[in-house]
Every structure is written in C-alpha cells, then in structure tokens.
Amino acid sequence: xxxxxxxxxxxxxxxxxxxxxxxxxxxxxxxxxxxxxxxxxxxxxxxxxxxxxxxxxxxxxxxxxxxxxxxxxxxxxxxxxxxxxxxxxxxxxxxxxxxxxxxxxxxxxxxxxxxxxxxxxxxxxxxxxxxxxxxxxxxxxxxxxxxxxxxxxxxxxxxxxxxxxxxxx
Numbered sequence: 001x002x003x004x005x006x007x008x009x010x011x012x013x014x015x016x017x018x019x020x021x022x023x024x025x026x027x028x029x030x031x032x033x034x035x036x037x038x039x040x041x042x043x044x045x046x047x048x049x050x051x052x053x054x055x056x057x058x059x060x061x062x063x064x065x066x067x068x069x070x071x072x073x074x075x076x077x078x079x080x081x082x083x084x085x086x087x088x089x090x091x092x093x094x095x096x097x098x099x100x101x102x103x104x105x106x107x108x109x110x111x112x113x114x115x116x117x118x119x120x121x122x123x124x125x126x127x128x129x130x131x132x133x134x135x136x137x138x139x140x141x142x143x144x145x146x147x148x149x150x151x152x153x154x155x156x157x158x159x160x161x162x163x164x165x166x167x168x169x
Contacts, residue, residue: 007032009063009091010072011082018077019054025075032063034096036103055103056111061096111163121168124160133168 014022019035026033036055041048058079062072069088072078082089116122120136137157 005065007063007065009061009096011059011061011089011091013079013082014058014060015077015079016058019060022060022077026062034061036099116162122165123168124164125166126164
C-alpha cells in the first residue's frame with residue numbers, strides 16, 4: 001500500500017505535442033516534472049534547424065504524492081496516468097536517475113515502442129529508403145538491415161536508425 005504522503009514517480013500520457021507545455025504547467029503548480037529532451041536536426045524545404053524534441057513522445061514523468069493525482073489530471077494537456085495490471089504505474093527513482101544520466105551523455109538514442117530482434121523481417125517506414133523491406137541482422141552489436149535484391153541472389157547490408165524500421169507482420 002502506498003503512503004499518501006510518500007512521493008513517487010509516475011509516467012503520464014499527454015496530448016500529442018503538448019509535453020513541453022504540460023511540463024511547464026505542472027512546474028507552475030509546484031509539481032516536479034521531468035521531460036527528457038534530445039536535440040534533433042529538423043529539415044524543411046527552406047532551412048535546417050536544431051530543435052529539442054521529447055525523447056518519448058506524449059509522455060512526461062512526474063513526482064507526486066497520492067493526493068496530487070487529481071491536480072495532475074486537471075492540468076491542460078494531461079490525458080491520463082498509465083496503468084499496469086489494473087493499477088496506476090509507478091517508476092522507481094533509480095530509473096529516473098538512469099534516464100537523466102543517459103540524457104547527459106552524447107549518445108545517439110533511438111526510441112521505439114516495439115521489439116526488434118535478429119532475423120525480424122522489417123520495412124523501412126521513413127527516410128530515403130522508405131518502403132524497402134529486409135531482414136534485421138546484428139553486426140558487431142550494431143543494428144543493421146540486410147536488404148535482399150529480388151531474383152538476383154544479392155544482398156545489401158546497411159545501417160539504419162531503428163526508429164525508421166517497423167516489423168512486418
């Protein structure tokens with residue numbers, strides 16, 4: 001049983017593209033909110049610009065006590081708490097600390113909401129190779145895709161960000 005005065009970390013789901021505003025509104029209410037941001041280069045037809053994007057789209061992590069849940073849900077842009085096995089999901093403090101440590105590194109991160117394993121048939125869903133299909137292979141612990149050129153027996157091995165891939169059912 002969770003003590004109502006004990007503070008725990010909770011992931012909350014937000015409206016699309018509302019993560020930064022939700023974080024700001026919660027902070028104004030005195031609620032500790034953490035939004036991991038990563039720097040990405042956005043390219044438009046007329047310009048390029050570095051922008052801070054949420055690492056995990058539509059999620060903000062908050063540290064609250066049990067009695068603050070209603071206040072969080074009444075914040076504009078917050079949709080709901082996440083549930084796991086019929087209960088509001090909590091996150092251990094160490095996971096938030098690890099996430100903050102990870103964000104402090106210069107590592108290039110890709111976040112996907114599905115599991116890709118060696119041998120999975122995949123389709124490229126974004127980028128210049130969009131629509132190509134192939135098989136995921138691991139090469140020196142890096143994710144690479146092997147694309148088969150139909151009817152020739154030849155293969156192309158290419159490294160591609162996993163966020164550009166989706167498994168083929």
